[in-house]
Amino acid sequence: MPHTAIADTPQLRVELRGVGKSFGGTPVLRDIDLVLEPGSVHALVGENGAGKSTLSKIISGLYTADRGQLVVDGEREHFTSPREALDRGIATIAQELALVPELTVAENVFLGREPRTAGWIDRKKLKREFLEVAARSGFDLDPDQVVGGMRTADQQKVEILRALARGASLIIMDEPTAALARHDAELLHDVVRQLAASGRTVLLISHFLGEVLALADTVTILRDGRHIRTAPAADETEATLIEGMLGRTLSSIFPDKPVVADDAPEVLRVSDLVAPGVNGVSLSVKAGEIVGLAGLVGAGRSEIAHAIYGSVPRASGIVAIDGANCPADIPRTLKKGIFLISESRKEQGLVLGRPIRDNVTLSNMGQIASGGWVRTGDERRASRGLLDRVTVAGDDRRDVSALSGGNQQKVLFGRALQKVRKLLIADEPTRGVDVGSRRAIYDLIVQQAEQGIGVLVISSDVEEVLGLAHRVLVVRGGRIVAELEGDAMTEENIITAAFADPITTGGAA
Numbered sequence: 001m002p003h004t005a006i007a008d009t010p011q012l013r014v015e016l017r018g019v020g021k022s023f024g025g026t027p028v029l030r031d032i033d034l035v036l037e038p039g040s041v042h043a044l045v046g047e048n049g050a051g052k053s054t055l056s057k058i059i060s061g062l063y064t065a066d067r068g069q070l071v072v073d074g075e076r077e078h079f080t081s082p083r084e085a086l087d088r089g090i091a092t093i094a095q096e097l098a099l100v101p102e103l104t105v106a107e108n109v110f111l112g113r114e115p116r117t118a119g120w121i122d123r124k125k126l127k128r129e130f131l132e133v134a135a136r137s138g139f140d141l142d143p144d145q146v147v148g149g150m151r152t153a154d155q156q157k158v159e160i161l162r163a164l165a166r167g168a169s170l171i172i173m174d175e176p177t178a179a180l181a182r183h184d185a186e187l188l189h190d191v192v193r194q195l196a197a198s199g200r201t202v203l204l205i206s207h208f209l210g211e212v213l214a215l216a217d218t219v220t221i222l223r224d225g226r227h228i229r230t231a232p233a234a235d236e237t238e239a240t241l242i243e244g245m246l247g248r249t250l251s252s253i254f255p256d257k258p259v260v261a262d263d264a265p266e267v268l269r270v271s272d273l274v275a276p277g278v279n280g281v282s283l284s285v286k287a288g289e290i291v292g293l294a295g296l297v298g299a300g301r302s303e304i305a306h307a308i309y310g311s312v313p314r315a316s317g318i319v320a321i322d323g324a325n326c327p328a329d330i331p332r333t334l335k336k337g338i339f340l341i342s343e344s345r346k347e348q349g350l351v352l353g354r355p356i357r358d359n360v361t362l363s364n365m366g367q368i369a370s371g372g373w374v375r376t377g378d379e380r381r382a383s384r385g386l387l388d389r390v391t392v393a394g395d396d397r398r399d400v401s402a403l404s405g406g407n408q409q410k411v412l413f414g415r416a417l418q419k420v421r422k423l424l425i426a427d428e429p430t431r432g433v434d435v436g437s438r439r440a441i442y443d444l445i446v447q448q449a450e451q452g453i454g455v456l457v458i459s460s461d462v463e464e465v466l467g468l469a470h471r472v473l474v475v476r477g478g479r480i481v482a483e484l485e486g487d488a489m490t491e492e493n494i495i496t497a498a499f500a501d502p503i504t505t506g507g508a509a
């Protein structure tokens, strides 16, 4: 009767002793000692590639350690699968959610463990047990709703309920808010606090240091696979965390904004653009100017980007580059020097299973020669040069899928740098990227602007938009509802405009 196993005393003490792990002879974790105390939120921070996900995968049974011990409630454990870890009370809320979209909330929560009567799923009991678990969690979810159409934040709740229904005491969350809008992230924060208050342990991996300081009781810093320190969150600040993560200080996360000449020409002018999710948008970007597109997830920011780039058809309206009409046709927009870095690195075609080198030079090769990839000494040097600029170290013949998430994002950036000449559109350029690398990406964006390239940056991180952009356009319902510049560029103004009912400002061209 595992489906009823919501332990009343769900406490679990998980400990790592001298844990080490290597991939292909390269040590990724070295001699890690760590205790996760029950009833607490324990955050894990570190640069991209520091070993955070690897550490969490050792605890959750996806990887086994090469050295050292995993100790659960005083007993040594050798998990050989996530299933075994789950049976011991350890669950992971993966970033790519593992739900069945066609099934309902309750069905997903009890998937594979449905209460049965004489072999048949007992629907009444399923619902009753669901309500019981839901009540304990404090979540307000409709058990009969189909999961597929739900918001990411709600789907995460379903995953958490599933973990609770299976009696999980340690819940690992690897960058749970990376893809969430601010409001949903706050909802998830409440959930994390509730879990800890109920005696469970949450292991939280996050690049949002503000979130870490607000939520965690304890913070562990990893750098280059080494345990730097574990300390009460109350003893840390963003600056001390950054120093621990990078081994150096970072005076400012944002570079100085480049100066835009008064007579800088317009590189982009969009007039009355209508396209899927875009309801009449007019805007312009000058040479050397960085314009931010702010708004909630789903407001239509990415849709605007795609309509400009030409990856979706336009219903009406005009997109002009340097004053000349540019039709919705990617080869032609590329030729005009527009490049889009889209928000999803997987969709945007990192070719997994291919070397980093091929991935970073991909767009430069024009085409893949039949039967093989073009590779010359020039390309080898080009690859290395680009990787240096985006600060991705190491052998570029390694498979790109072996890179940590943030480093994959930087490879995409490196690819874009060769193509863009007029306008760079960057959609969530630092999602999942650590603070040090974030600065590297900001520097790259600013360098582009300094060379006279116009930049359109989409970000859900209000601080990022404010720190980078000369001007901010707030998008809501596929329209631009506010244009903010100078002193009007504040967090409060952005959020008010993003949530407010559409204002009839007539756009912001």
Ligand SMILES: Nc1ncnc2c1ncn2[C@@H]1O[C@H](COP(=O)(O)OP(=O)(O)OP(=O)(O)O)[C@@H](O)[C@H]1O
Pocket (backbone or CB within 6 Å): 023, 024, 028, 046, 047, 048, 049, 050, 051, 052, 053, 054, 055, 402, 403, 404, 405, 406, 407, 432, 434
């Ligand atoms: N399956 C794998 N095969 C080879 N190398 C791997 C594998 N998984 C991870 N690595 C390497 O191990 C190191 C740590 O990766 P890990 O994913 O744990 O980093 P992370 O701290 O989670 O980074 P991020 O913040 O980017 O998610 C990286 O150098 C990565 O390239």
Ligand SMILES: [Mg+2]
Pocket (backbone or CB within 6 Å): 052, 053, 054, 174, 404, 405
């Ligand atoms: Mg990771």
